[in-house]
Amino acid sequence: MDRLQALGLAGPAQFHVAPVAMAVDARAHQVFRGFADQWGLVVRALGANLAPESIVFTQGVPTGWSLVEPCDELVVPAWNAGRPTGLAGLVWVVDRLLGPGGCPWDMEQTHASLRRYLIEECYELVDAIDRNDMAAMVEELGDVLLQPLMHAQMEARDGNWDVHYIAEEETRKLVRRHPHVFGDSSLTDADAVLKQWDAIKKAEKGGVQSSVLAGVPSAAPALLRALEVSKRAARAGFEWPDMAAVWDKFDEETCEVREALAAGDKDAVAAEFGDLLFTVVNLARWAKVDPEEALRTMVDRFVGRFHHMEALAGRDLSDLSPEEWDRLWNLAKAR
Numbered sequence: 001m002d003r004l005q006a007l008g009l010a011g012p013a014q015f016h017v018a019p020v021a022m023a024v025d026a027r028a029h030q031v032f033r034g035f036a037d038q039w040g041l042v043v044r045a046l047g048a049n050l051a052p053e054s055i056v057f058t059q060g061v062p063t064g065w066s067l068v069e070p071c072d073e074l075v076v077p078a079w080n081a082g083r084p085t086g087l088a089g090l091v092w093v094v095d096r097l098l099g100p101g102g103c104p105w106d107m108e109q110t111h112a113s114l115r116r117y118l119i120e121e122c123y124e125l126v127d128a129i130d131r132n133d134m135a136a137m138v139e140e141l142g143d144v145l146l147q148p149l150m151h152a153q154m155e156a157r158d159g160n161w162d163v164h165y166i167a168e169e170e171t172r173k174l175v176r177r178h179p180h181v182f183g184d185s186s187l188t189d190a191d192a193v194l195k196q197w198d199a200i201k202k203a204e205k206g207g208v209q210s211s212v213l214a215g216v217p218s219a220a221p222a223l224l225r226a227l228e229v230s231k232r233a234a235r236a237g238f239e240w241p242d243m244a245a246v247w248d249k250f251d252e253e254t255c256e257v258r259e260a261l262a263a264g265d266k267d268a269v270a271a272e273f274g275d276l277l278f279t280v281v282n283l284a285r286w287a288k289v290d291p292e293e294a295l296r297t298m299v300d301r302f303v304g305r306f307h308h309m310e311a312l313a314g315r316d317l318s319d320l321s322p323e324e325w326d327r328l329w330n331l332a333k334a335r
Helices: 004-007 036-046 088-096 111-130 134-157 163-176 189-206 222-235 241-262 268-286 291-313 320-335
Strands: 011-018 029-033 055-058 061-064 073-076
Touching: 004 029, 004 134, 061 189, 061 241, 111 134, 111 291, 189 222, 189 268, 222 268, 222 291, 241 268, 268 320, 291 320
Parallel strands: 011 029
Antiparallel strands: 029 073, 055 061, 055 073
């Protein structure tokens, strides 16, 4: 406190002593001591929140944040007296929206009414990732992050759990299920990690044998669900001996689709197509290909080529002959 008083800084302060750099609250002065050899911890705590031109004090000497070199003592004056910043700031904003005098729209939401927004925001994030648009990713990650905060702080408003409780529960679970990182065990590959995860999860539930497929959400996209079900069944031992056997199954299912089509049984056709698609998912798993991503990429490629054909056609597509369709498609593929 003597250093803060000497610098004329009054009010709340946070003190960080190496090697522990806590989450910062922009409403408080920040004091970091002993981090010269662990400067990355300081940069990580302050870098995203503090403007480069901000004045800070190194060993009591004022300098711009962008010019600071690693040192044993750094004092950062509070830079936002009105509200916290970073993740704490987002929680503060959500609490304000949901609390007395907040936003009428936010205040009337329920877990069920917010469900669609969680799904929509996740798809928008996936789209930004697929486009490799970093600026859009930052925005969409923020929109996705808002969703669990809304659900958590709605419960906090009503006197139940909050986002901090959720975070602590998840932290404890991750530490328990990664003894090869936080404990003494040692694992050499991802498959061993997954088997260990399943064993620990079973032990956490009292050793009661629940289905290995329990927890696969039925609302997940069909290809994602099929892949996860396939992976779990395979980890439990329900697996083909090699990829050639999966190809044999593919040939078998193809024949059964043809037979169902020839018989004209619509229900049988649908069932056999399902079997065939599930076999394709297993082929993708053996090939270490994510079928959801593979299909999404293919559809994007098709859409791009179709747009190019529309631009080349110069007239209503319904007027094109089969030969013209083939020519335009080949031109689109060649671009």
